[in-house]
Amino acid sequence: MVRLTRIYTRTGDDGTTGLVDASRVSKADARLHAIGEVDEANCAIGLAVLPADDVIAEALRRIQHDLFDLGADLATPGRQDGALRIVPAQVARLEAEIDAMNARLDPLTSFVLPGGSPAAAALHLARAVTRRAERAAVAAGGLNPAALAYLNRLSDWLFVAARLANDAGALDVLWRPGATRSSD
Template sequence: MGNRLSKIYTRTGDRGETGLGDGRRVPKDHPRIEAIGEVDTLNSQLGVLLAGLAEAGITEVSNVLAPCQHRLFDLGGELAMPSYQALNAHEVERLEQVIDTWNEELGPLKNFILPGGSALVAQAHVCRSVARAAERRCQQLNALEPLAGVGLAYINRLSDLLFVAARIIGRRQGVAEVLWQAAPKPEA
């Protein structure tokens, strides 16, 4: 692969616009750019989680999530180049298979859980919540400019996977889930 970036700054965005892969220029607050940015934020947060998993030696979860960084980059490419399609249904199915396998081990939830118990569990929940934000941004874009392909399904399933991953990480660490406790009701 040749050089992709010959220069890091171009000064072409100094007036509040950015270029898409198809040559269009759009405002930096365009819903497409918002979606790309949220997917990029998710990818960065996922990188933090993967670094922590590597340090903790939780390779099973790392092996599942590491390819997701590449697929998020693909999704960003699809968002930047509307006619480009990189993701396919197999990627969504892969996530569903892992969710089913991990859920079988975990069993059903009997209570709401909070994002905590360990730094890794909390980071997985940060990734999950950022995935939901990315999904909302993609849905906003989809309402204006319909998106082709499986990107919306992928980001939805990834947020589900990250929820289950948080639970599996806690289990692998031997950390109890932090169960939600309702606030006491005010007396009438």
């Protein structure tokens, strides 16, 4: 496991950081941008745990571990034996959980605005941040396809979990197209 005896190393003072293979890259590198976006998604999920019910909170904590794995995956350029990788089984688990949660919801009749309950609002924010992390990972290029699929599926998972947190969709705020246009 990881053992950190010092938090600062000063090795990044020149604007570079180290990857798993010991190579150094600019902190402005697209791969580092993607790692940072995944970290931010993980932080947003950490906030979403606070108002979540026990079942969703437990799942979110597991997802946080997956996102650390995903960050390690992103920090490992190329395919290396023994490297920690997101695997298709993790994507399949998210899909099965989405299907199980969605089975408890009525079908949508409109797009859903972020909000409703505090738990749902936090999950919607985590979903939006996860979508941004996915875009950054795609922009970085050359990454593990399962990691990209995981981010894509995770945003769907967060959306469905937000609907559940909104009293199984009863508190969903539905989009009303043109609702604020003047009547002129």
